[in-house]
Amino acid sequence: MEFPDRDVVASLLDAQPLPSFVRVDHDPSSTTLSEPTTHVRDALARLDLDSLAPGARVAVGVGSRGIHRIDEYAATVVTALTERGFDPVVVPAMGSHGGATAEGQRETLASLGVTETRVGAPIDARMDVERVDEVRVGETSYPVFVASAALDADGVVVINRVKPHTNFSGRIESGLCKMLVAGLGKQRGASAFHATALTEGYVPALEAAFAAISSAVPLVGGIALVENADEETAHVEALSGAELLDREPALLARASEEMATLPVDDIDLLVVDELGKDVSGAGMDTNVIGRYRVLNAPDPDTPRIKLIYARGLTDRTEGNGNGIGLADLTRRVAVDQLDFQKTYANALTSGSLAKAKLPVVAPDDELALRIALSALGSPAPETVRVVWIHDTQELGELFVSSGVVDDLPDTATVTGEVALAFDDGTARFDPR
Structure with missing residues (x-):
């Protein structure tokens, strides 16, 4: 499967200033059984x-x-x-x-x-x-x-x-x-x-x-x-x-x-590092992201997320990318991980075809973020609301943009500022 070269995609986008980010620990009260x-x-x-x-x-x-x-x-x-x-x-x-x-x-x-x-x-x-x-x-x-x-x-x-x-x-x-x-x-x-x-x-x-x-x-x-x-x-x-x-x-x-939930309900861009069947039957927990994408079933009222960027698949899902269609954007690395036989077997059996659709495929993280910000109307970096999670189960530690910080609940604690950087287009967060 061929997608546009990086240079072609980059030429179609204006430069997008990135927001600043902080690391957040989200720890709502919960019960855990011993033994x-x-x-x-x-x-x-x-x-x-x-x-x-x-x-x-x-x-x-x-x-x-x-x-x-x-x-x-x-x-x-x-x-x-x-x-x-x-x-x-x-x-x-x-x-x-x-x-x-x-x-x-x-x-x-x-x-x-x-x-x-x-x-x-x-x-x-x-x-x-x-x-x-x-x-x-x-x-x-x-x-x-x-x-x-x-x-x-x-x-x-x-x-x-x-x-x-x-x-x-x-x-x-x-x-x-x-x-x-x-x-x-x-x-x-x-x-x-x-x-x-x-x-x-x-x-x-x-x-x-x-x-x-x-x-x-x-x-x-x-x-x-x-x-x-x-x-x-x-x-x-x-x-x-x-x-x-x-x-x-x-x-x-x-x-x-x-159940785990995101710390805020209104989000411009949700970035998800990994999706997979080991995380949720839908790859991403639809109750966490607020999207069912099922015929005759209205989406949950909350959260309200404008765009989702899914970066890749878990190892344990073994190529079953059912749920990638819940995202608006992904990257080439994720497509290379897909086993279409497993993904289609899941989608055709469940009848939920939307979850197996391919979203827009970006060459890498850097251009994916530029695409997302452009699609959001190029919001100011200090106001855009970005939440970055590993997957929809692991919500105890996450990254949020500065525009989200003031709305964090008491169960969320900012633990430090981080800098978003890229290695050959692949994102990483460095401590400041």
Whole structure:
């Protein structure tokens, strides 16, 4: 893919004076569990495992999200099940992620530290599914699929974080229910769910499919995790299959209170160093950036961000650049990191095509910033509102332009002035 040379792009732009920046520590109050693996073990013990016979095969569903200490939690669950005399097997519950291939899903788990050696159990990454029912939602009927690996088991336990979803809002969003419907549905199940959700609504589609799945699958329950603004575990809770639909809304409300947010709502330019599936299902958390870009789903009211510049992808996303379309601007380095097979598999399954679009591609950081400032109308450097973050999970340390400083909340502390400099067009911040 060819893009205009640097000299060509530079010739189209006037010189743009850059704002001055400061480093900021943002530390809203939060709860962090001590010994979280102990809480996971205790939560598992509260599930009804006595109904399973000795030696029963238990499928442990693990997804593709960058959940804090997920490798430890998966290993803890596997160990506890083994000690009870069961035969656990890890099943990737991630829909189409990993390029919708078994090897890709194994690689995605491995990037999160979840390997057979680490957790002490085999990983059954088959993409095979079985159609267990057809449900009607509004004017739409859609087939419900479940991974054969889950149906072959005697019991199913899923582990997932409950949090606001990146495509919609409702009483149930991202969590155990969605993992069972879209995650354990593999590519076919996730595709059928998303197609219906886009026309009939996400929550009705989730509820209808969950009812079918809970009847078809030997569902023991799940381990629900809630994380705080520091991406650490704030709460662990066991939910039986019968409790999932009723209990998840309360956990979602807590997750909303705990989640990380930007320190200000009105931003001219947000610069994001990295996006990826390990950061958010949408590459960038849409609740943090205020953009869903989904048909029939209005964007969040806040924050209000005029332009977003995404600089690159995380290593752990392994080329899946789903979410790059949420940005207005990127650079050539990010495009070179893209694996279009993985990105398109994700976008086509979810039906959220906008997230896979390529934004304007700049040769480097220096010209990207000049492009952004020009598009903003060349605001004065002392008034332009720029916020620079590593990713939408890591919001504890960030850089802001001088035009933002007076509006920082009490939870944000300026820790020093920095100078924005460039090495062959690549940005860096130097202490002053």
